[in-house]
Amino acid sequence: MILSTEKKNNVLKDLAMLIEDHASEIIKANQLDLEKAGDLDPTLVDRLKVDDKKVKGMVGSVAEVLGLEDPEGKILSAYDHPNGMKVENRVVPFGRILIIYESRPDVTIEAAVSAFKSGNKILLKGGKEARNSNLVLVDLWKKALKANEVSEDYVEYLDIDRVATQKMLSENTYQLDLIIPRGGEGLINYIKQTTNVPLMISGRGNNFIYIHKNVDFDMAIDIVLNGKSRLSVCNAIDKVLFDKDLPELGKKIALIAQKATDIGLEVLGDEQVVSSTSIAQKADVDALMPEEFLSEKILFTVTPDQETAVKTINKYSGGHSAVIITNDKEAATQFQYEVDCAAVYHNASSRFTDGGQFGFGAEIAISTQKLHFRGPVGLAQLVSNKWFISGNGQTRG
Incomplete structure (x- = not known):
């Protein structure tokens, strides 16, 4: 039976109330994880850390989903067959979803x-670095489900080792309908090679900005710097392509390189960039x-034109987000159609590629x-469709 x-x-x-009431317990468990983090990469530590702001963010994400329409059972289309059958296409959940992720307890x-709200049962396989945090959060899930007489298997945490995980993937021991791997290319490729269960790939970023020759350069500076306002997120900017016909190109490269350095970024560049400013380091x-940085690094290069910029982005980006900064609406529209990314921006930061920012609530x-x-994938995307046909004895001749 489906839940109402x-x-x-x-x-x-x-x-939501349990998360608020147990905020100190969540943060205390997270502190244990942070103490054990050791030499964990700084970007992973950033993702791992839970403070009051992150707890409030968890509560806020629950509240946002509360206000969203429940997609389960929605009728997409209905058809009255000439023979009297009623043919309906309805929204149904996938079933059992496994998500494999690292470091982020808020996930x-x-x-x-x-x-849950889209009607699925979910299995959570978090990284060992966040184990204490995750166990506390899943316990709160269990309490909320039990209090409402809902089966606790709607949310399960897989506290299993590498061998058991490999067996689960290769033999589908948990009868999974979908796997969502959230992590680096190594993790994603390993899962692709190990399982026959369908995957929804939450891939890498390696996002690009193309600065067109006709541009408000103050706006460009703001958008580039905002794109590196957090380093550990998949919607951060790694590469900036400057049109070679941008007026006062060298002066503008030097200006934005200085601004980038002022906020702690390491500016890398091609020969033309390095010749424009001593701040930039010559790079290969x-x-x-092709590299997603997840660090202070940012690469500046000069590109001959928009066509070349599009080809470069389509060749090297992770297919996540790309940005054009220009006053030319026609150029922007062409860029948005031709760039092969999930989200393509005109005069706005890539940092908005996020379920909450797109009105989905939690993603x-x-x-x-x-x-x-x-x-971004939220509850409205965690569903499939199914045909419901009702008759009174019809057969096909």
């Missing part, structure tokens, strides 16, 4: 909230183009594939 929207929302209301809330551009992933869905 009222029942789902009651679970979520209780979950334990956000991913499960979206999956070909080697760095479970940002899909960089074209099927089943592309871009």
Whole structure:
């Protein structure tokens, strides 16, 4: 039986209250994880840390999903067959979803909230570095489900080792309908090679900005710097392409390089960039183009024109987000159609590629594939469809 929207929302209301009431317990458990982090990469530490702001963010994500329409059971189309049958196409959940993720305890809330309200059961496989935080959060989930007499298997945490994980992937021991891997290319490629279960790929960033020759350069500076306002997120900017016909190109490169350095960025560049400013370090551009930095690094290069910029982005980006900064609306529209990314911006920061910013509330992933869905994935995207046909004995001749 499907859960009613009222029942789902009651679970979520209780979950939000439990998170608020147990904020200190969540942060204390997270402190244990941070103490054990050791030499963990700084960007992963940033994702791992839970403070009052992150706890409030968890509560806020639950509240946002509470206000969203429940997609389960929605009728997409209906057809009265000439023979008297009623043919309906309805929204149904995937079923059992596994999400594999690293470092971010807030995913334990956000991913499960979206999956639960859309009618799915979710299995959470967090990284060992966040184990204490995740166990506390899943315990709050269990309390909210139990209080509303809803089966606790709607949200399960897989506290299993590498061998058991490999067995789960290769033999589908948990009868999964969908796997969402959130992590680096190594993790994603390993899962692709290990399982036959369908995947929804939450891929890498490696996002680009193209600064057109006709541009408000003060705006360009703001958007580039905002794109590096957080280093550990997949919607951060790594590469900036300057049109060679940008007026006072050298002067403007030097200016934005200085601004980038002022906020602690390491500016890398090609020969033309390095010749424009001593701040930039000469880089092996070909080697760095495919790399997602997740660090203070930012690469500046000069490109001959918009066509070349588009080709460069389509060749090297992770298919996540790309930006054009220009006063030329026609050029912007062409860029947005031709660049093969999930989100393509004109005169706005890539940092907005986020389920909450797009009105979804919590997100479970940002899909960089074209099927089943592309871009931020919330409860409205964690569903499939199914045909419901009702008759009174019709047969086909």
